[in-house]
Amino acid sequence: MGSTTLPAAAAPVAASGGLRRWLPFLLVLALALAMAAAWDGYWGVIATRAAIYWVLVAGLNLVVGYAGQLAIGYVSLLALGAYTASALVEKAGLPALLALPCAAAMGAACGAIIGLPALRLRTFYFAMTTLGFATIVTQVALAWVPVTGGGMGLPGPELPAPFDTPQGFYLLCLGLAALSTWMTVNVGASRWGRSLVAMRDAEVAAESAGIGKPRLFVTVFLFSGALAGVAGALFATLQSYITPDAFTFDLSVLFFIAILVGGRGSVLGPLLGTVILTLLPEFAAPLVAWSTFLYAVLLLVIVLAVPGGIAALLDFKNRKPLEIDRSVAVRPELLREVLARHREAAPLALRDIHLSFGGVRAIDGLDLELRPGEVHGLIGPNGSGKTTTLNVICGFYVPQQGEARLGGSPLPMGQPQLRAGLGLARTFQTPRIVGESSVLENVMVGGTISGAASFLEAALSLPRSRAEERALRNRALLCLRAVGLEGLAEVRADRLQHSELRFLEIARALMLNPAFLLLDEPAAGLTGEEMWRLGELVRQVAAAGVGVLLVEHHAELIFAVCDRVTVLNLGKELAAGTPAEVRSHKEVVSAYLGG
Numbered sequence: 001m002g003s004t005t006l007p008a009a010a011a012p013v014a015a016s017g018g019l020r021r022w023l024p025f026l027l028v029l030a031l032a033l034a035m036a037a038a039w040d041g042y043w044g045v046i047a048t049r050a051a052i053y054w055v056l057v058a059g060l061n062l063v064v065g066y067a068g069q070l071a072i073g074y075v076s077l078l079a080l081g082a083y084t085a086s087a088l089v090e091k092a093g094l095p096a097l098l099a100l101p102c103a104a105a106m107g108a109a110c111g112a113i114i115g116l117p118a119l120r121l122r123t124f125y126f127a128m129t130t131l132g133f134a135t136i137v138t139q140v141a142l143a144w145v146p147v148t149g150g151g152m153g154l155p156g157p158e159l160p161a162p163f164d165t166p167q168g169f170y171l172l173c174l175g176l177a178a179l180s181t182w183m184t185v186n187v188g189a190s191r192w193g194r195s196l197v198a199m200r201d202a203e204v205a206a207e208s209a210g211i212g213k214p215r216l217f218v219t220v221f222l223f224s225g226a227l228a229g230v231a232g233a234l235f236a237t238l239q240s241y242i243t244p245d246a247f248t249f250d251l252s253v254l255f256f257i258a259i260l261v262g263g264r265g266s267v268l269g270p271l272l273g274t275v276i277l278t279l280l281p282e283f284a285a286p287l288v289a290w291s292t293f294l295y296a297v298l299l300l301v302i303v304l305a306v307p308g309g310i311a312a313l314l315d316f317k318n319r320k321p322l323e324i325d326r327s328v329a330v331r332p333e334l335l336r337e338v339l340a341r342h343r344e345a346a347p348l349a350l351r352d353i354h355l356s357f358g359g360v361r362a363i364d365g366l367d368l369e370l371r372p373g374e375v376h377g378l379i380g381p382n383g384s385g386k387t388t389t390l391n392v393i394c395g396f397y398v399p400q401q402g403e404a405r406l407g408g409s410p411l412p413m414g415q416p417q418l419r420a421g422l423g424l425a426r427t428f429q430t431p432r433i434v435g436e437s438s439v440l441e442n443v444m445v446g447g448t449i450s451g452a453a454s455f456l457e458a459a460l461s462l463p464r465s466r467a468e469e470r471a472l473r474n475r476a477l478l479c480l481r482a483v484g485l486e487g488l489a490e491v492r493a494d495r496l497q498h499s500e501l502r503f504l505e506i507a508r509a510l511m512l513n514p515a516f517l518l519l520d521e522p523a524a525g526l527t528g529e530e531m532w533r534l535g536e537l538v539r540q541v542a543a544a545g546v547g548v549l550l551v552e553h554h555a556e557l558i559f560a561v562c563d564r565v566t567v568l569n570l571g572k573e574l575a576a577g578t579p580a581e582v583r584s585h586k587e588v589v590s591a592y593l594g595g
């Protein structure tokens with residue numbers, strides 16, 4: 001049996017936290033502190049502006065870079081934070097330092113409002129709603145003269161000592177920027193960050209892992225809105241006087257492009273992107289009227305030349321070549337440990353399921369029972385309804401008729417994100433993975449629902465969140481060892497071969513400690529040897545008490561590993577029984593197996 005030799009790039013998994021993760025940020029912080037020591041009035045203002053912009057971009061990065069939402073109108077939240085703080089200080093006499101948390105609260109509330117359409121709208125449609133919101137904020141700022149001062153504007157809050165000098169204010173902004181960085185790095189490396197990226201690149205896999213979009217998105221929009229509100233209050237102080245003209249569309253574009261230039265799913269990249277874009281106009285002062293044009297050119301260059309942005313340029317470890325001739329060596333004996341906790345053994349049954357797509361009867365009165373500890377094969381010609389059946393069980397399709405039961409309870413139709421909690425795990429006909437994340441991170445997504453730490457606990461890296469992350473990581477490594485991929489744990493998943501992606505998906509599904517494992521054509525694209533390793537793995541999963549549904553075209557694999565087989569034809573059961581019974585069934589032989 002071959003083995004996955006460790007490539008240089010995939011040296012044993014080192015703890016990814018620690019100094020290595022923080023070193024680049026500490027370097028940037030040291031430079032920023034050196035700036036405060038050697039204070040220069042002109043560059044000091046620019047550095048202060050960069051720090052303020054970063055407070056906003058750090059939160060926006062979770063929305064745009066991690067969750068992949070095109071939120072291009074975030075200048076509106078900057079404006080709301082600025083006006084909230086300025087009006088509270090100027091009109092209500094609130095102390096300036098208390099105005100900061102009020103601006104954060106306003107930003108959070110409006111951030112959630114901006115974010116709600118993202119639950120239904122995608123790509124440009126969502127982008128347009130954020131722009132629409134920005135227009136509304138500007139119009140209200142112009143029209144609501146008693147509070148905002150209209151076109152005349154308002155003085156920004158004046159902070160008390162020690163923040164009333166340019167250096168003092170710079171250090172405050174720097175401190176808040178450092179705090180935002182620390183929190184967003186923590187979030188990015190937690191199950192919250194992985195869930196956002198999984199929603200962005202593999203939504204159905206995320207839902208199958210039990211990740212609920214509404215709670216995830218609302219939390220992240222609240223957080224990023226709060227940071228934008230704080231940035232707005234600081235911006236108002238920096239400007240000393242605010243009018244609606246200060247919150248231009250160019251500023252919104254700057255925030256957005258800083259993330260694209262920096263690279264998706266990274267914090268360091270967008271941080272450097274923000275610094276570069278804040279400095280750029282200073283070096284190109286004569287071209288200030290061309291700033292929008294320059295941003296557009298920069299964006300085009302990045303998209304065409306370095307689609308992964310600064311983060312991709314800095315990703316040295318994924319540049320090293322992987323060994324080409326590598327094979328997956330499964331270790332089924334580890335499954336006893338992976339699947340140690342047994343759920344209550346109960347069958348999963350479909351009764352009289354009917355599902356049509358327009359005139360196409362994909363499933364036509366199907367009964368099917370999956371039993372714990374058995375491998376149940378589902379075979380049939382192309383288009384016979386195998387994947388549709390799997391999607392009904394997983395809640396992605398709602399049948400027009402029939403019911404599903406898990407043990408004694410009805411299985412709710414639809415709601416795929418609730419299946420993981422019921423112990424149903426699956427793989428996909430075409431592997432659904434997050435290409436830009438590491439193999440280990442992809443597998444960790446499968447265990448998301450085992451975590452209980454809140455978003456805030458993750459952001460502040462509190463003990464429960466840290467302990468859960470450690471446990472999740474160790475379990476993911478164990479699952480990877482079981483499927484023979486531990487040597488590739490730190491490699492970007494999109495560098496894997498097709499067969500490795502199949503095993504990666506199985507490792508991710510095993511993270512759930514499932515009661516039922518549903519495999520959709522897991523042997524497609526595998527070599528003969530890999531297919532038999534897969535068969536060995538599947539048998540051992542069932543031996544651990546898990547019910548397996550194996551949708552396959554490889555008849556020899558099905559007959560070798562299944563306890564029972566159902567053959568579908570045109571959405572109906574053509575035959576069912578033991579492999580020997582099905583193999584000798586006349587109609588099966590003529591319709592599917594061939595003479």
Ligand SMILES: Nc1ncnc2c1ncn2[C@@H]1O[C@H](COP(=O)(O)OP(=O)(O)OP(=O)(O)O)[C@@H](O)[C@H]1O
Nearest residue numbers: 357360361362380381382383384385386387388389
């Ligand atoms: N979302 C959909 N919209 C419309 N028709 C669909 C949809 N999903 C499946 N179908 C149709 O339902 C029928 C069953 O498809 P299904 O994918 O379940 O077959 P299958 O047995 O898994 O085939 P294969 O072995 O090729 O994967 C096919 O005629 C297919 O075209």
